[in-house]
Amino acid sequence: MDKLINNDGFYGEFGGAYIPEMLYPNVKELQDNYIQIIESEDFAKEYKELLKNYVGRPTPLYYAKRLSEKYNTKIFLKREDLTHTGAHKINNTIGQILLAEKLGKKRIIAETGAGQHGVATATVCALKGLQCTVYMGEIDIKRQAPNVARMKMLGAEVIPASSGSRTLKDAVNEAIRAWINEPEDTYYLIGSVVGPHPYPDMVARLQAIISEEMKMQLKEQTGKENPNNIIACVGGGSNAAGAFFHYIKDKDVKLIAVEAAGKGINSGETAATTQIGTTGILHGSKTLLMQDEYGQVTEPYSISAGLDYPGIGPVHAYLFKDKRADFLNATDKEALDAAFELTELEGIIPALESAHALAALKKLNLKENETTIINLSGRGDKDLETYIKLL
Amino acid sequence: MNKIQQLFKNKKNILSVYFTAGYPELNDTATIIKELEKNNADLIEVGIPFSDPLADGPTIQDSSSIALKNGINPNLVFKQIQSIKNQTNIPLIIMAYLNQMIAFGEDNFLEECKKSNIQALIIPDLPISEYKKKYKKMFEEYNLSNIFLITPQTSNERILEIDELSDTFIYMVSSNSVTGTKKDIDNAQIQYFERIKNMNLKNPTLIGFGISNNKTFTEACKYANGAIIGSAFIKKISEKGELKDKISNFIKEIKN
Numbered sequence: 001m002d003k004l005i006n007n008d009g010f011y012g013e014f015g016g017a018y019i020p021e022m023l024y025p026n027v028k029e030l031q032d033n034y035i036q037i038i039e040s041e042d043f044a045k046e047y048k049e050l051l052k053n054y055v056g057r058p059t060p061l062y063y064a065k066r067l068s069e070k071y072n073t074k075i076f077l078k079r080e081d082l083t084h085t086g087a088h089k090i091n092n093t094i095g096q097i098l099l100a101e102k103l104g105k106k107r108i109i110a111e112t113g114a115g116q117h118g119v120a121t122a123t124v125c126a127l128k129g130l131q132c133t134v135y136m137g138e139i140d141i142k143r144q145a146p147n148v149a150r151m152k153m154l155g156a157e158v159i160p161a162s163s164g165s166r167t168l169k170d171a172v173n174e175a176i177r178a179w180i181n182e183p184e185d186t187y188y189l190i191g192s193v194v195g196p197h198p199y200p201d202m203v204a205r206l207q208a209i210i211s212e213e214m215k216m217q218l219k220e221q222t223g224k225e226n227p228n229n230i231i232a233c234v235g236g237g238s239n240a241a242g243a244f245f246h247y248i249k250d251k252d253v254k255l256i257a258v259e260a261a262g263k264g265i266n267s268g269e270t271a272a273t274t275q276i277g278t279t280g281i282l283h284g285s286k287t288l289l290m291q292d293e294y295g296q297v298t299e300p301y302s303i304s305a306g307l308d309y310p311g312i313g314p315v316h317a318y319l320f321k322d323k324r325a326d327f328l329n330a331t332d333k334e335a336l337d338a339a340f341e342l343t344e345l346e347g348i349i350p351a352l353e354s355a356h357a358l359a360a361l362k363k364l365n366l367k368e369n370e371t372t373i374i375n376l377s378g379r380g381d382k383d384l385e386t387y388i389k390l391l
Numbered sequence: 392m393n394k395i396q397q398l399f400k401n402k403k404n405i406l407s408v409y410f411t412a413g414y415p416e417l418n419d420t421a422t423i424i425k426e427l428e429k430n431n432a433d434l435i436e437v438g439i440p441f442s443d444p445l446a447d448g449p450t451i452q453d454s455s456s457i458a459l460k461n462g463i464n465p466n467l468v469f470k471q472i473q474s475i476k477n478q479t480n481i482p483l484i485i486m487a488y489l490n491q492m493i494a495f496g497e498d499n500f501l502e503e504c505k506k507s508n509i510q511a512l513i514i515p516d517l518p519i520s521e522y523k524k525k526y527k528k529m530f531e532e533y534n535l536s537n538i539f540l541i542t543p544q545t546s547n548e549r550i551l552e553i554d555e556l557s558d559t560f561i562y563m564v565s566s567n568s569v570t571g572t573k574k575d576i577d578n579a580q581i582q583y584f585e586r587i588k589n590m591n592l593k594n595p596t597l598i599g600f601g602i603s604n605n606k607t608f609t610e611a612c613k614y615a616n617g618a619i620i621g622s623a624f625i626k627k628i629s630e631k632g633e634l635k636d637k638i639s640n641f642i643k644e645i646k647n
């Protein structure tokens with residue numbers, strides 16, 4: 001996946017760094033340093049060590065027997081839900097906090113939707129003794145209350161984003177503005193493959209550990225080089241980028257991205273960006289986004305705070321246009337059904353985001369001899385309030 | 392020579408005022424432009440409201456979202472400006488975000504600017520590289536100048552490049568911040584203003600962001616060809632009272 005991007009940070013026509021001059025020094029510093037730091041021996045050693053002993057990697061690749069029986073196919077789950085803090089987000093925050101440290105930064109700011117990235121950021125800040133401020137949409141603060149409490153206990157300040165749709169998009173706006181206003185020793189720790197170059201590439205590289213492990217684990221467990229399908233949900237697209245990363249060149253592997261349809265893609269309440277979006281610029285990169293005829297970004301909707309975003313990372317806009325990945329979508333209801341199904345059959349309560357990936361099973365008509373890996377990006381603890389209402 | 396270049400040739404201590412089109416009321420644009428001109432503002436920046444104004448602080452954000460709720464859109468802004476084309480002579484700048492221009496169709500957008508007698512554009516998220524690659528030629532075709540921003544952290548090398556690419560003026564962002572944040576001008580800012588002044592750039596400069604009253608305006612004029620006021624003006628016209636009175640009082644206060 002890192003080969004898809006050019007020197008200016010473009011995946012085909014998508015990506016780039018469309019930022020006001022006030023951000024230029026911050027972004028340029030990252031552009032000039034990120035590859036060198038990430039590829040340094042020093043960094044790699046500490047990153048791998050923390051992933052192993054702190055995060056709990058490698059996460060299992062689990063053969064979901066009863067789920068497979070139900071769909072009469074072979075389904076593996078990549079268990080990102082079993083990481084420390086409960087979602088793939090921690091892979092990225094561990095990497096970026098090391099990078100921030102190497103750059104001599106003292107304060108960390110982040111945005112969060114579901115609160116998983118906020119928690120993962122607050123966690124690594126506690127680990128490194130750095131000051132942490134997290135911007136979160138007012139609506140998300142309400143619907144993901146347990147994560148707000150976790151962030152606070154971890155010592156982070158949570159600042160409500162009260163403009164616009166008061167969800168993830170607005171939290172990103174606030175974080176970017178804070179990054180402009182804060183002194184130079186502040187680092188913006190983005191939670192997905194979005195934002196100006198180099199963030200999309202940097203976050204993808206830091207999530208690539210997911211597919212790196214998948215490759216080895218599948219081989220070890222089945223003798224197979226590759227699965228037939230990989231399924232991941234897409235909010236900004238970081239867990240999907242991580243799950244697809246090492247398979248981009250393997251054309252025999254079908255990459256399946258699942259967006260949140262909300263109440264249906266034509267309901268006016270959706271977050272299925274590729275289905276109703278057009279090319280535009282959001283949060284510093286050119287990508288597909290939901291907007292009106294005048295380029296005003298429209299408010300997305302999904303039951304899942306982590307998928308409630310009107311754009312997608314530029315790499316996914318590229319994979320969509322290039323047809324390298326298939327883009328499906330699941331409604332709130334389909335995701336909820338899938339969450340209960342997994343819980344019942346496998347004893348695993350998934351995050352609402354990940355439940356969208358699981359919901360794709362009903363749409364795919366998988367064959368008996370096909371092997372599919374679903375990236376189970378997170379666990380459902382944070383979503384219990386939503387789930388309990390349906391019990 | 393465009394009208395803004397002429398203005399800089401003939402005048403010092405230039406007062407440029409930013410306002411958000413469609414705010415406070417949908418159809419206030421024409422009144423605001425005419426009153427600003429009548430009260431001797433020198434230059435006007437008309438902001439076309441955007442849903443996600445990354446470079447703007449709370450005041451301009453709020454005015455933008457109210458203006459959008461009022462029903463403003465670029466077509467309407469151009470119409471409003473064109474309706475008073477023969478009644479005004481004050482030079483106008485359009486400020487918009489790049490996504491708005493792309494969605495409108497770049498050529499259509501520039502064509503409408505030209506029809507509205509716009510002299511220049513401020514597109515805060517249009518990077519220099521992209522300007523050179525794609526937009527420079529387009530802007531020139533429509534006789535529109537691009538106004539670049541510089542900040543206290545912009546390197547001298549980059550400032551020289553921006554000076555080379557500019558032909559009207561350079562927008563000096565007074566501190567590293569979004570719009571409408573700071574109050575008084577501090578020593579670090581003065582050092583920055585002096586540094587730029589001593590670079591003897593070929594283009595004039597206007598200082599903006601955080602200029603809010605007579606004191607900061609006068610201070611800015613010591614180091615640049617004038618200053619730009621946005622958030623403070625928006626705050627003023629948000630107060631109770633007759634729009635015309637608020638505008639004339641505001642300009643009086645600033646120019647003292």
Ligand SMILES: Cc1ncc(COP(=O)(O)O)c(C=O)c1O
Pocket residue numbers: 087088089113114115116117191192193233234235236237238239240305306307351353354377378379
């Ligand atoms: C568990 C989980 N999965 C997926 C996402 C969506 O983000 P991304 O598309 O970047 O993986 C989130 C975001 O909060 C999440 O918490």
